[in-house]
Every structure is written in structure tokens, then in C-alpha cells.
Amino acid sequence: MPRPPIDDGVVLLTGASSGIGLELARLLAPRARVLALVARRKARLDALRDELARSAPRCKVLVLPADLSDRASTDAMLEALCREAPEVDVLINNAGFGDMDLFELADWPKTEQMLRLNIDALLYLTHRVLGGMVARRRGGVLNVSSGAGMAFFPGFAAYIGTKHFVTGFTEALRLDLSGTGVVVSQLCPGPVATEFEAVAGNFTGMSPPGIVELSAAACARQALRGFDRGRALIVPGALMWLVMWVAERTPRWVRRLVLAPFARALRHKRLSSKKPA
Numbered sequence: 001m002p003r004p005p006i007d008d009g010v011v012l013l014t015g016a017s018s019g020i021g022l023e024l025a026r027l028l029a030p031r032a033r034v035l036a037l038v039a040r041r042k043a044r045l046d047a048l049r050d051e052l053a054r055s056a057p058r059c060k061v062l063v064l065p066a067d068l069s070d071r072a073s074t075d076a077m078l079e080a081l082c083r084e085a086p087e088v089d090v091l092i093n094n095a096g097f098g099d100m101d102l103f104e105l106a107d108w109p110k111t112e113q114m115l116r117l118n119i120d121a122l123l124y125l126t127h128r129v130l131g132g133m134v135a136r137r138r139g140g141v142l143n144v145s146s147g148a149g150m151a152f153f154p155g156f157a158a159y160i161g162t163k164h165f166v167t168g169f170t171e172a173l174r175l176d177l178s179g180t181g182v183v184v185s186q187l188c189p190g191p192v193a194t195e196f197e198a199v200a201g202n203f204t205g206m207s208p209p210g211i212v213e214l215s216a217a218a219c220a221r222q223a224l225r226g227f228d229r230g231r232a233l234i235v236p237g238a239l240m241w242l243v244m245w246v247a248e249r250t251p252r253w254v255r256r257l258v259l260a261p262f263a264r265a266l267r268h269k270r271l272s273s274k275k276p277a
């Protein structure tokens with residue numbers, strides 16, 4: 001199994017301004033020759049670059065602000081990257097967000113932006129860099145999916161759909177690329193303490209149980225360890241791994257039956273919540 005060429009390579013990391021992406025950047029900088037940081041909030045990326053300049057002075061850190069849900073902005077970012085580093089060795093598609101709501105009440109512009117970011121941008125960036133990796137017979141793609149890419153539960157229908165896409169796409173792409181020297185892995189975390197929940201708009205007043213929630217730093221550490229080993233599927237956290245292992249082996253009809261009362265309670269809660277319908 002080839003290893004993703006992180007060491008001394010050119011790494012393109014999306015969603016580097018917070019959460020899992022920020023922690024990945026901290027781990028990647030001491031190893032990469034060039035680390036390109038992408039997100040919309042430039043000030044945060046600038047601060048991260050300054051931090052990495054002190055902790056990993058050998059790495060050239062590029063700040064490439066872009067809205068990846070916008071194709072023109074994505075193309076401008078890729079052009080800027082190409083001027084500095086024409087060949088990407090490793091792509092980490094981490095940028096993404098969720099929207100917690102009953103689907104019929106969800107804000108459509110937010111839903112559409114989620115589809116563009118979680119699906120479209122991930123496909124597009126992969127397509128733009130993959131040809132070069134295959135031609136050079138070396139490369140790595142790490143797609144950040146989610147436990148939601150392997151399961152289903154109430155209140156997150158469109159987000160779950162996007163992550164099922166990422167999981168299916170990544171598995172199939174990995175198969176297609178076997179024997180090419182390009183490593184394709186996916187990270188499927190359970191709950192991680194990041195800005196994700198605030199962005200998703202949690203109206204339930206409940207948070208994930210602390211026992212299954214990982215820190216972003218622990219998630220990033222386990223993600224890179226699995227990617228380095230060329231793992232197909234990385235589920236960080238022993239407990240979450242067990243939960244997903246059991247869930248995957250539980251018949252769908254049992255899962256539907258168990259989740260239905262929670263779904264009805266959630267609907268009731270949402271309709272009586274202050275969030276605008």
C-alpha cells in the first residue's frame with residue numbers, strides 16, 4: 001500500500017480556518033514542503049500562517065482565501081496555487097458544514113450552498129488535481145465525510161445525503177485508483193468539538209454525549225495516522241468506532257423502528273422552537 005506523499009510534498013487543505021482543518025494544518029506543516037490553506041476567513045488563515053511560520057519554519061504556508069461553494073472563487077484560488085506550486089501531491093477535502101432542520105423548513109440558499117460545498121467542491125477539486133497525481137504515480141486524497149455518511153438519523157436529511165455521497169464516491173474512487181500509486185482515504189468522525197454545531201444551528205438544546213465527542217486535535221491526529229497507513233476508512237475514537245460497527249450490522253428496519261420515536265419528538269421540538277419556520 002503506497003503512503004500519501006505528505007513528507008516534503010505540496011498539500012492542499014480546505015477548511016483550515018477552524019476545527020478539524022486547523023488541527024490538521026498544525027500536524028501537516030512540520031512535514032510538508034508547501035501547505036496551502038483554504039477557507040473564507042482570511043484573517044484566521046493569516047493568523048494560522050504566522051503561527052506555523054514559528055512552529056514549522058521550513059514549510060512554505062500559502063494563504064488562499066476562497067469560497068469553495070463558488071466556482072469562480074475556487075478557480076481563482078487554484079490559479080493562485082498553480083503560480084506557487086503547480087503540482088499538488090496531497091489534497092485534503094475537509095471544508096464542509098451541516099444544517100440541522102426538518103427538510104421542508106430548511107433555508108434553501110443554505111441547503112444549496114451545502115450541496116455546492118460538501119459535494120460539488122469536493123468533486124471539482126479532486127478532479128482538478130487527480131490527473132496529475134495519476135500521471136506522476138504518486139498522490140493522496142483524504143475526504144472528510146462523517147459518521148453521517150454511513151448512517152441515518154433525524155433532523156439532518158440533506159447533510160446526511162451529502163455525506164453518503166462523499167462516502168460512496170470515495171469508496172468507488174479508491175477502487176478505481178488501486179494500483180495507480182494514489183492513496184484515497186476517508187475520515188468518518190462522530191461528534192467533534194468544533195464550530196460545526198453552531199453553524200448547523202442546533203435547535204434541540206441537546207449536545208452530543210461528552211463520552212463520544214472528540215477534540216478536533218484528537219480527531220486530526222487519528223485522521224493522519226490512518227491516512228499515513230493508507231486506510232480506506234478512518235473512524236476516530238474507539239467508542240465511536242464500536243457504535244458505527246454495531247450500527248452497520250444492525251438491520252435497516254431495526255434502525256428505522258428505533259429512530260422513529262426520536263424523529264417524531266424532534267419534529268415536535270422543532271415546531272415549538274424559536275427558530276423561524
Ligand SMILES: NC(=O)c1ccc[n+]([C@@H]2O[C@H](COP(=O)([O-])OP(=O)(O)OC[C@H]3O[C@@H](n4cnc5c(N)ncnc54)[C@H](OP(=O)(O)O)[C@@H]3O)[C@@H](O)[C@H]2O)c1
Pocket residue numbers: 014015016017018019020021038039040041042066067068069070094095096097098117144145146147148188189190191192193194195196197199
Ligand atoms: N464537528 C463534527 O462533529 C463533525 C463530524 C463529522 C464530520 N465533520 C466534518 O468535518 C469537516 C470539518 O468540519 P469541522 O467540524 O471542523 O467544522 P468547522 O469548525 O465549522 O470548520 C469548517 C471549515 O470549513 C470551512 N468552510 C465552510 N464553508 C466554506 C466555504 N464556502 N468555502 C471554503 N471553506 C468553507 C470553514 O471556514 P470559513 O468559515 O472560514 O470559510 C472552516 O474552516 C466538515 O466536512 C464536516 O462535515 C464534522
